[in-house]
Amino acid sequence: MISWGIVAACMALVNGPGTFNTVRLVLGAAEAGFTPGIIFYLSQWFPNQHRGRAMGTFYVGAALATVIGAPLSGLILQFSHGWFDIQGWRWLFILEAVPAVVLGIVVLKYFTDKPREAKWLPEANRTWLVKTLEIEKSAAEGLRTFTIGSALRSPGVILLAIFFFLYSFNSIGLTLWMPQVIQGTFGHPDALTTSMLTAIPYVFAVIFMIINGRSADKRGRRDLHMAIPMALAGVLLLGSVAAGPTVLGFALLSVSTGFAWSAVPAMWSTATAFMTGIAAAAGVALINATANIAGVLVPPLVGELKEATGSFNWPLIVIAAAMLLAAVVALISARYTKEGLITKQAALVETALVD
CATH class of the missing domain: 1.20.1250.20 (MFS general substrate transporter like domains)
Structure with missing residues (x-):
């Protein structure tokens, strides 16, 4: 998400087919794993x-991103044109890239890989969840x-x-x-x-x-x-x-x-x-x-x-x-x-x- 956001912001820098295709290719690579x-x-x-x-x-x-993002994009295009002598479509890429970078940093700080590491879950809930997932995995592997x-x-x-x-x-x-x-x-x-x-x-x-x-x-x-x-x-x-x-x-x-x-x-x-x-x-x-x-x-x-x-x-x-x-x-x-x-x-x- 962090690399995705940074590259998306770089879309604001394109100035022709060559730079557009290059940045868009890198953007696709950045988002592919998400x-x-x-x-x-x-x-x-x-x-x-x-x-x-x-x-x-x-x-x-993903759907809400369009529900909220589409009108928001229209507003950014309408009102941001000319800010600091930068075209509105360029501001669109910059402003909409910021949340991806910020949330990516939040994920690194607060998310855990597995439920057993989630200190924010009450112990009883964590124990139940870990046990359920382990039993489920064993059952699936027992079948194939x-x-x-x-x-x-x-x-x-x-x-x-x-x-x-x-x-x-x-x-x-x-x-x-x-x-x-x-x-x-x-x-x-x-x-x-x-x-x-x-x-x-x-x-x-x-x-x-x-x-x-x-x-x-x-x-x-x-x-x-x-x-x-x-x-x-x-x-x-x-x-x-x-x-x-x-x-x-x-x-x-x-x-x-x-x-x-x-x-x-x-x-x-x-x-x-x-x-x-x-x-x-x-x-x-x-x-x-x-x-x-x-x-x-x-x-x-x-x-x-x-x-x-x-x-x-x-x-x-x-x-x-x-x-x-x-x-x-x-x-x-x-x-x-x-x-x-x-x-x-x-x-x-x-x-x-x-x-």
Whole structure:
């Protein structure tokens, strides 16, 4: 986070394609480890039956960053232009980089690697948490032990990577092009209005992630908590295309975005439930890295389709198709992520705790 923030602030210094591409490449390298790192970190702290809510809360932060950050960015652009003879877009990078650096330093000072080191937890809570996690790990390894190599070759990991890649058509492709979609729908509003409208889909994402994460922990069958939201996201996005650049079309797009985002916590809970230790870290990294490929492919694809057709209809149809295919992949993945064994593992943990 510290290096990410420093490099993000350096985006304010770019003065042409060469420096832009160089700093952006370094920025991608700085941020690449954050998501797999935090997913693995959460798996070391939250038992499986609580992990959906934990992952959901983490991704709520990502959605809230857009809900709060988009209007905030519009205000910074509007009011910071000319401060100390520096353009507003440069201030945008500088000011929004500061929290990452500050919070990174806070993490180094106050976070601990493992629950047993958390002096801020009451001793009884710490003892329960450490025991629960140890029993859960033993139960998982008793069902199957993964090495780094077997984790990277696991059909379950590969299918989850494909799922996350397809989901990224929405999270990357649609998110980056959202302002243009909004401007085409609402007649080219100003930057502040556009940024406020951009926040609306992610309000739905916040709500749906909390609901779906809690439901996945309570009811199990995380494959369904991945598949059903993605299927709904695809259908609603197709409905948005049919409705056209209207308020109804934007409303359907917004709800679709919320459903798509809500599937991700269930996916990460699954990924960290059937593997443990360094194998889980490697599997999470592979899943995240595969999704990053979408970051290279999807934005240009959306742009090319938009230029070729003169509208966002075909890009949205392609994204909707990716969502529907992701739902199918989620259902297939249940066989290989050992959904039934995860349930059995939970029963073993409960029995051991009672004993």
